[in-house]
Amino acid sequence: MKKRTHFEFNFNMALFLILIVSFFVIAQRNSAFMSPDYVIEVVLKNAVEIGMLALPMTLVIVTGGIDLSCGNIMVLSAMAGGMVGGKLGSLAGVIVTILIGAACGLLNGVIIARARVPAMITTLATMYLYLGIAKGISKGDSIYSYPAATALGNFELFGLPIQIYIYALLAVVYVILLHRSCFGRKLIAIGLNENATRYCGIDTGKSIMAAYLLEGLTASVAALIWIGRFTSLKFDAGTNLHMKAITVVVLGGTSIVGGVGDMRGTVLATLIIAVFNSGLTVLNLAIDAQTIIQGAVLLVSLVVYEAIHRYQRNKKLIRG
Amino acid sequence: MEATEKREKKGRKRSTEAYLLLFLIVVLGFLGIFAHGFYDLNNVMSILNRFSYILIAAIGMNLIIITSNIDVAAGSLISAICIIVAAFGKMGVMFWGLLPIAIVCGMLMSALNAVIITKLKIPAMVATLAMSQIYQGVLPLLSHGSIYDLPDSFTWFAFKAKLFGVLPASVLVMAIITVIAVLFMRYSRFSKKLYAVGNNANGARLAGIHVDKVLMAAYVIAGGLYGVTGVVIATASQRVTPTMANGMEMMFIASVVLGGTSTVGGSGRIQGTVLGALILAIIGPAINYIGISPDWSNAVMGVIILVSVTTTIYEHKKKRVLPEEVGEAK
Numbered sequence A: 001m002k003k004r005t006h007f008e009f010n011f012n013m014a015l016f017l018i019l020i021v022s023f024f025v026i027a028q029r030n031s032a033f034m035s036p037d038y039v040i041e042v043v044l045k046n047a048v049e050i051g052m053l054a055l056p057m058t059l060v061i062v063t064g065g066i067d068l069s070c071g072n073i074m075v076l077s078a079m080a081g082g083m084v085g086g087k088l089g090s091l092a093g094v095i096v097t098i099l100i101g102a103a104c105g106l107l108n109g110v111i112i113a114r115a116r117v118p119a120m121i122t123t124l125a126t127m128y129l130y131l132g133i134a135k136g137i138s139k140g141d142s143i144y145s146y147p148a149a150t151a152l153g154n155f156e157l158f159g160l161p162i163q164i165y166i167y168a169l170l171a172v173v174y175v176i177l178l179h180r181s182c183f184g185r186k187l188i189a190i191g192l193n194e195n196a197t198r199y200c201g202i203d204t205g206k207s208i209m210a211a212y213l214l215e216g217l218t219a220s221v222a223a224l225i226w227i228g229r230f231t232s233l234k235f236d237a238g239t240n241l242h243m244k245a246i247t248v249v250v251l252g253g254t255s256i257v258g259g260v261g262d263m264r265g266t267v268l269a270t271l272i273i274a275v276f277n278s279g280l281t282v283l284n285l286a287i288d289a290q291t292i293i294q295g296a297v298l299l300v301s302l303v304v305y306e307a308i309h310r311y312q313r314n315k316k317l318i319r320g
Numbered sequence B: 001m002e003a004t005e006k007r008e009k010k011g012r013k014r015s016t017e018a019y020l021l022l023f024l025i026v027v028l029g030f031l032g033i034f035a036h037g038f039y040d041l042n043n044v045m046s047i048l049n050r051f052s053y054i055l056i057a058a059i060g061m062n063l064i065i066i067t068s069n070i071d072v073a074a075g076s077l078i079s080a081i082c083i084i085v086a087a088f089g090k091m092g093v094m095f096w097g098l099l100p101i102a103i104v105c106g107m108l109m110s111a112l113n114a115v116i117i118t119k120l121k122i123p124a125m126v127a128t129l130a131m132s133q134i135y136q137g138v139l140p141l142l143s144h145g146s147i148y149d150l151p152d153s154f155t156w157f158a159f160k161a162k163l164f165g166v167l168p169a170s171v172l173v174m175a176i177i178t179v180i181a182v183l184f185m186r187y188s189r190f191s192k193k194l195y196a197v198g199n200n201a202n203g204a205r206l207a208g209i210h211v212d213k214v215l216m217a218a219y220v221i222a223g224g225l226y227g228v229t230g231v232v233i234a235t236a237s238q239r240v241t242p243t244m245a246n247g248m249e250m251m252f253i254a255s256v257v258l259g260g261t262s263t264v265g266g267s268g269r270i271q272g273t274v275l276g277a278l279i280l281a282i283i284g285p286a287i288n289y290i291g292i293s294p295d296w297s298n299a300v301m302g303v304i305i306l307v308s309v310t311t312t313i314y315e316h317k318k319k320r321v322l323p324e325e326v327g328e329a330k
Helices: A002-029 A036-062 A072-087 A090-112 A119-138 A146-156 A162-177 A182-191 A194-199 A202-232 A241-251 A263-282 A287-319 B002-034 B043-065 B074-090 B095-120 B124-143 B153-157 B169-187 B188-199 B201-206 B211-234 B248-258 B270-289 B294-319 B320-328
Strands: none
Touching: A002 A263, A002 A287, A036 A072, A036 A162, A036 A182, A036 A202, A036 A241, A036 A263, A072 A090, A072 A119, A072 A146, A072 A202, A072 A241, A090 A119, A090 A146, A090 A202, A119 B248, A146 A162, A146 A194, A146 A202, A162 A182, A162 A202, A162 A263, A182 A194, A182 A202, A194 A202, A241 A263, A241 A287, A241 B124, A263 B124, A263 B169, A287 B124, B002 B270, B002 B294, B043 B074, B043 B169, B043 B188, B043 B211, B043 B248, B074 B095, B074 B153, B074 B211, B074 B248, B095 B124, B095 B153, B095 B211, B153 B169, B153 B201, B153 B211, B169 B188, B169 B211, B169 B270, B188 B201, B188 B211, B201 B211, B248 B270, B248 B294, B270 B294
16 A cells, blocks of 8 residues: 555656646746746636646546546536526525536536446537536526626735635545545445445445536536636536546546546646646647647556556566 | 347337438428428528438448547548549549549548547547647638639539439439438448447457557548539539538437447448438428428427437336346446
C-alpha cells in the first residue's frame, strides 16, 4: 500500500512540473501572462466550469463508468434555470437549476445502477435527451442570465472572483470524498471489482447512483456560474464539454478502466489545461492549434502513464 | 452448458431484432396515417440516402464494438476524408478516383488509431478521443476554411448517379456492403476471431489468436467503410466544410447499440445494426412531418435509445437463471 501512495505522489509531481514549466515557458514568451490580474481573470476564471465537471467525473470514472452527458446536464439546467429565473426571480431560478441538475444526474444513476445498462450507452442516450430538451424548451433561442447567476459569475471577494472560492471549496470536498471517506473507498472498490464489492456487503448500486447524482449536482452549480459569466447561452454551448472534462480526468492520472484515481491529479490537470488554453491564446496560436495541442497532451500523458504503470508493475513482480 | 447458453443468447438477439422490426413497422404505419407527405418520393429517397451513409459507417463501428473497443474519432475522421475528397474533387478527379482515395485514407487514419491502441496500450475510448481532438484541430488549419465551388464531376455521385432514375446510388453501395458484411460475419473465420477477442481478449490470445492483428484488421476495415461514408456525405454538396461530420460518431454508436450489440463486446449482429440505423435515419425527418418542432428530434432520439436498450437488457435479465445473474455485473 505504501508503494502505491509513493507512485501517485510521483505522477502528481510530474503533473506539477508540467504545470510549472508550461507556465513559465509561456510567461517568458509574453510577460503579460505573468501578471496576477491575467492569471486570475482569464486563466483561472475560464477553467472553473470544466474543473467543476471534472471533479465528480473522477468519481464516476473511478467506478469504471463514464458520463458523456455532463456537459448537456449543465446546458439543460442553466437554460431551465434561466427561463424560470427571468420570470419568477433569482431564487426560483437557482432552485430550478439545482433540481434539474440533480434530477438529470439521478436519472443517469438509476438507469446505470438499477437497470444495469452500461454507463457509456446510458449517458450517450441521455446526452441526446438533455440536449434535445434544452433545444426544445428554448426553441433554439438564447437564454439570458438573471441577477443571482450574474452575481455568481462576476462577483469578486477580496480581489478574487467568487467562482474560484467555490471551485476551491468543491475541490477540497472532493479530495476528502475520494481519499479520506468510506464512500470514496467504496467507489474505488467498485472500479476494481464490482462483484467482489457486492459480495462484501456494499450496496454498489447506491454508491454508483450517488456518484452520478453528484455529477448532476456539481454540473448544475457550474451551470449557475456559467450562465452568469456569459450572460446568455444557446443550447449548443456545451457540445464538447464532456470531452474536455474526460481529458482533464485522464490527464490527472485516473485510469479510464476504473479502480485507480487521484482527485489531486484532477485538480492539477485542470490547472494545466487552464494554462494551456489561455497561454496558447496569449502566444497568438489559432484556436485549432490549441485543440491539437490539447489532444496531443492527452495522448502523451496516457503513454507516459501507461509506461510508469508498467514499470511499477514489473518492479513489483521482480521483488515479489 | 455452453450450448444452452449459446442458444439462449441467440434467442435473445433474435428477439432484439424482432422488437426493433415491430417498432419500425409501428412507426412507419403511424407515419403513413398521420404524417402527410412523408411517403413522397423525394422524402423517401433523402431518408434512404441518409440511411445508407449511417449504415455503412455503423457496420464498421459494429466490428469495432464487437471486439469490445470503441471509436469516438469516427466523426472527425470522416470530416477529414470529406476534406481530402473535396481537395481531389476540386482538381477534377471523378467519383471512381475519389472512392479508392477515400477508402485508402480512411484505412490509414483508422490504422493509426489501432496502432495507438494496440502498441501503446491505451484504452480505445481515450485514444480515439485524443485523436478526434487532433483531427478537429488539424483540419481547419490545413484546409483554411471550407472548400467550395466544387465542379459537377464532384457532385455527380449524389445528384446524377441514380438507379432507374430515382434511387440514389448510395443505396446500391450500402446494399452491396451490407450483404457482404452479413455473409462475412456469418461464414468467415475472421469474424469468429472478432467475437472471441470481444468476449475474452486474454482467452483468445491463449487460444492462439493474434489479438493485436485482429483489432488492427477491425479498425482498418472500419476505416475503409468510413471512407465510403465520407464520399457519400462530401459529394452531397458543393461546399465541404472541415466540421461536416463532427459528432456523427454518436449516431453510428447509437445505431450499433440500438441494434442489440453490447458495448461490453463479444456479441451483436449486422442485421440489428441495419434496423438500428434505419430507425435513427427515420426519426429526424419523421418528427418534422408529424408537426413537432425539429428542435425536439434529439430528445426523441435519446428516449428511443434509452427505452430500447433498457427493455433489451431487462428481457435479457429475465431469461437468465439466478446464479448467472449474480455473476453478471460486468
